[in-house]
Amino acid sequence: MANSNGFTLKVKESSEGEHFFDFNLFFLVLFMCFIGTIMVYSSSAYFTMYKLKRNSDGTLQEFFFLKRQLEFVGAGFVVMLIMSFIDYHYLRARTRLVAFADIVLIVAYILQFYVLLKGISANGASRWLSAGSNRTFQPAEFSKFAIILYTAMRISTKPLALDYFSNFVVDQILVLPLTALIAKENLSSAIIAAGIFFVMCFANCRKSRYVIAGGAFYAGLAALYVKLKPGYRAGRVAIWRNLEGSGDAGQQILQGLYAITSGGIFGTGLGGSVQKYGRVPEAYNDMIFTIICEELGMFGAIAVIVLYVLVIYRLSFISINAPDVFGSMFTVGVLAQIAIQALLNILVVTNSIPSTGVTLPFISYGGSAMLIQLFEIGVVLNISRQINYRRGTVM
Numbered sequence: 458m459a460n461s462n463g464f465t466l467k468v469k470e471s472s473e474g475e476h477f478f479d480f481n482l483f484f485l486v487l488f489m490c491f492i493g494t495i496m497v498y499s500s501s502a503y504f505t506m507y508k509l510k511r512n513s514d515g516t517l518q519e520f521f522f523l524k525r526q527l528e529f530v531g532a533g534f535v536v537m538l539i540m541s542f543i544d545y546h547y548l549r550a551r552t553r554l555v556a557f558a559d560i561v562l563i564v565a566y567i568l569q570f571y572v573l574l575k576g577i578s579a580n581g582a583s584r585w586l587s588a589g590s591n592r593t594f595q596p597a598e599f600s601k602f603a604i605i606l607y608t609a610m611r612i613s614t615k616p617l618a619l620d621y622f623s624n625f626v627v628d629q630i631l632v633l634p635l636t637a638l639i640a641k642e643n644l645s646s647a648i649i650a651a652g653i654f655f656v657m658c659f660a661n662c663r664k665s666r667y668v669i670a671g672g673a674f675y676a677g678l679a680a681l682y683v684k685l686k687p688g689y690r691a692g693r694v695a696i697w698r699n700l701e702g703s704g705d706a707g708q709q710i711l712q713g714l715y716a717i718t719s720g721g722i723f724g725t726g727l728g729g730s731v732q733k734y735g736r737v738p739e740a741y742n743d744m745i746f747t748i749i750c751e752e753l754g755m756f757g758a759i760a761v762i763v764l765y766v767l768v769i770y771r772l773s774f775i776s777i778n779a780p781d782v783f784g785s786m787f788t789v790g791v792l793a794q795i796a797i798q799a800l801l802n803i804l805v806v807t808n809s810i811p812s813t814g815v816t817l818p819f820i821s822y823g824g825s826a827m828l829i830q831l832f833e834i835g836v837v838l839n840i841s842r843q844i845n846y847r848r849g850t851v852m
Contacts, residue, residue: 478541479841482771486537486819486834489764490530490827493745493820498523500733500748501741501822522741522822529824533831540835541842548836549610549783558603558610562635565603568596569638576642584643595825597639597646602829604632604650605790608657613783619662628658629671644679645813649797651675656793657786660776697811712736713747713806717758724754741822743814746806761820765799775841784840791833794818 501522550557568586576583577593585593611618611628618624632654640647655672662668683694696707716732719725730751733740740748750758772792779785801815816823818830 477841477844479771479775479838482768482775482834482841483838485764485768485771486831487534489761489768489819490534490831492761492764493817494523494526494530495727496745496749496752496820497526497741497822499728499752500730500745503734504741525824526822526827529827530831533828536828537831537835537838540832541838543839545784545787545836545839545843548606548787549613556610558607561603562607562631565596565600566635566638569600569635572596573638573641584646592824595823597643597650598825598829600635600639601646601650601653601794602833604635604653605657605787605794605833608632608654609783609786609790612657612661612786613781616661616782617663619658619667620664622664622667625658625662625667625671628654633675640679640682643814644683645801645815648679648813649794649801649815652797653790653793656797657790660789661782661786693811693813697808700808708736709738709744710806710808710812713744714808716747716751717807720751720754720758722755724750724752724757727752743802743816743821744806745821746803746817749820762803765795765818769796772837775837775844778844779840780843780845784843788837788840791837794833795830 498520502519505518505521548557551559572583572586575586577585577587584597585595588594608628611631615624619628633651636647636651636654639650651672655668655675658671659665659668696710700707700711712732716730716737719731725731730740730748732751733748737744737747746758746761749761753760769792772788772795776785776788776792779788795818798815798818801810801813802817802821804810805812805815816826818826
């Protein structure tokens, strides 16, 4: 059955009505991962050839990051497809004493405590745990999923509970200390995690002033934390306020802006970036959007933003039409995570806000984020499979 967007939806007849698989969302995410893999290779080839050690046989490691990214995307898509066929209600499983979401949240707390004690340090922060074979895992990404799952479970158990301020406070006490642990070494991920929680609460609560006031309060705490705590976070704010006078400290953002402006409307062509030759550190990671702007121009940058808008639109549709509150709230959480993270990344690389270490969903290099985000999309696709479709519904 074709919809108004031009995609074909696979519809399954049943005694309960018609059900579909959201190929729109599937192919949008697939296309974004494809673009991301190409741009990871384009932006990392120089670095891997001339900065990394050679292979044991003396050959260059030109394809090091490309191979890793292909592994992440391949494994992520396998997980996504598997989850799309597993009933998402299993995530709500519970016994008399504990729910699966409770266990996931407890594991997230344990991982965040452990990374503070035994984390691998890089660029002045301990955000990673060893996963063996020279691989690392970032617990903050798992914590975002834990908050989505736990908050969706809490809301679905008592959908009207958040209308009472006392219940909202209890949920904050259970969830937000996790964001405080994340903030110790990764303030940007903590902001995203807290944003997910407040967006999910706002989407469900009829008395939204509680949520707005709570969000404003914690935003103020984050600002106060940056202002009062000396170190690189306060330094990043100072760099943002005086970028050209910041010297070497502000070169990453400054060179990124040069890359954006030099791309023009249609860009320098794929592989034609100059700034990726050592001028923009980690161009394949947090700063990959600047290389997209330089090589694909304003046209390519707008195309990427449109892809995010379309993904958010599909997630909104699934959330609105989900068969139950749990599916709806889980999808809202995934929507909030992708929207907030993409927005923060683009604002950072354009120097609209102080620099933070935020990756671009489905596009930047990284295993933890890619695997968990594709896992979440797989769950959302399963939610879409259980939507009861009736003729006349806008797709």
